[in-house]
Amino acid sequence: MAKIIKKDILNSGVVSMEIEATRIASKAQAGHFVMIRVDQHGERFPLTIADANKETGTIRIIFQVVGGSTIKLNRLKVGDDVLDIVGPLGMPLHHENIRHAIVIGGGVGCAIAYPHAKALKQQGSKVSFIAGFRNKDLFILKEDIEATADHVYFTTDDGSAYRKGFVTDVLKELLESEKDVDLVIAIGPVVMMKAVSNVTRLLNIKTVVSLNPIMIDGTGMCGGCRVKVGNEYKFACVDGPEFDGHQVDFNELMLRNSAYIQQEKHTCKLIEEETQ
Ligand SMILES: Cc1cc2nc3c(=O)[nH]c(=O)nc-3n(C[C@H](O)[C@H](O)[C@H](O)COP(=O)(O)OP(=O)(O)OC[C@H]3O[C@@H](n4cnc5c(N)ncnc54)[C@H](O)[C@@H]3O)c2cc1C
Ligand code: FES
CATH class of the missing domain: 3.40.50.80 (Nucleotide-binding domain of ferredoxin-NADP reductase (FNR) module)
Structure with missing residues (x-):
């Protein structure tokens, strides 16, 4: 379980959430994503880690409400929990010596x-x-x-x-x-x-x-x-x-x-x- 601690509506179809996920936040790098399952009947689906704060142990996800799983996620409020959140997943990108x-x-x-x-x-x-x-x-x-x-x-x-x-x-x-x-x-x-x-x-x-x-x-x-x-x-x-x-x-x-x-x-x- 992971608690939602902040929720903002960015536009009519896009939502930002900050979620407590201490271990994920401590390792997250640009390019990483998480797999989320909202509840026990839900499917797993990927969302990018838009930001991570090691001090507060939180990650930020920003998602477009496009279908079943994102509608369900958007129904949750501050203080609610998502059932599972797994990550960080994927290969982070390392851009070295870029002018x-x-x-x-x-x-x-x-x-x-x-x-x-x-x-x-x-x-x-x-x-x-x-x-x-x-x-x-x-x-x-x-x-x-x-x-x-x-x-x-x-x-x-x-x-x-x-x-x-x-x-x-x-x-x-x-x-x-x-x-x-x-x-x-x-x-x-x-x-x-x-x-x-x-x-x-x-x-x-x-x-x-x-x-x-x-x-x-x-x-x-x-x-x-x-x-x-x-x-x-x-x-x-x-x-x-x-x-x-x-x-x-x-x-x-x-x-x-x-x-x-x-x-x-x-x-x-x-x-x-x-x-x-
Ligand atoms: C690595 C990765 C990172 C992503 N990061 C973001 C993000 O930060 N913000 C964001 O808004 N969206 C992101 N997406 C897309 C997001 O996963 C889908 O919008 C979401 O799964 C839609 O699910 P749904 O049930 O709400 O909609 P559905 O009606 O089920 O699907 C709508 C569309 O979403 C895509 N989709 C559906 N299920 C999946 C799935 N399990 N995996 C991947 N795509 C799927 C398909 O293209 C589909 O046509 C990311 C996708 C990937 C692969
Ligand atoms: S999602 Fe199953 S192999 Fe990538």
Whole structure:
């Protein structure tokens, strides 16, 4: 059991929670995630450790309410417990000797990209952060990102705030003007990570993406999170979830992630009916 000690609504569909998890907090690094089970009838599902505080023994998760498990998690209040929380899982990313990194977050992907920006800053790299949202009502972590990165660029798909367009529009311009960029990290919708990787491939700039295949155990045993990277199959939970964006087969990932759409819609409907 792990107690929720803080809950904030970041936008209409995204929630931040701080949870007591002393041992996980003491070991968490950028790139790590946890597997959560809300209650005894729940499935296990992965969420990134957006922040960890060793002093208070807490971790922060930021999640989009998209279906059955996240609806259930969002129903919990401060003082409630989640049944299981396992982690830290995955391979943390070590970015050494990076002069200038461009960190890109798309939507809730900003929550997963943010710890990387923080870690890079702490080790002395220059960080430019590009954060893209569908519209102005969906912004999250604006102040945290602004306080961390050297330069911040916001975009909205519909032009309702800041620059109208996609993160790749800003990326292309930055790569033309900034000649010291030696790392790009892109985290968000699969189509966005694919588009970013296509831009940087032409310039041969190292690009890391964080993959979100369906995970079941999170420990390398079930094979559910299989992803094709170069000529090999990798398990995102133990070999990733971060990989070389130039090597990832994004089309296969999109196909595999849509395999359970009907079941996911059905579960979501059942859970919503329960509450009516
Ligand atoms: C390593 C990793 C880190 C992640 N970190 C975050 C995060 O910090 N914040 C966040 O909002 N989301 C994160 N996700 C995605 C998150 O796990 C899913 O949104 C969540 O599992 C949805 O479950 P659901 O039952 O609410 O929705 P469902 O209706 O069951 O599914 C909605 C969509 O979520 C994905 N999904 C469903 N079950 C799983 C599963 N067991 N494993 C992976 N994806 C699944 C599928 O793409 C699916 O189409 C992460 C995924 C991975 C693999
Ligand atoms: S989730 Fe089972 S092997 Fe990765």
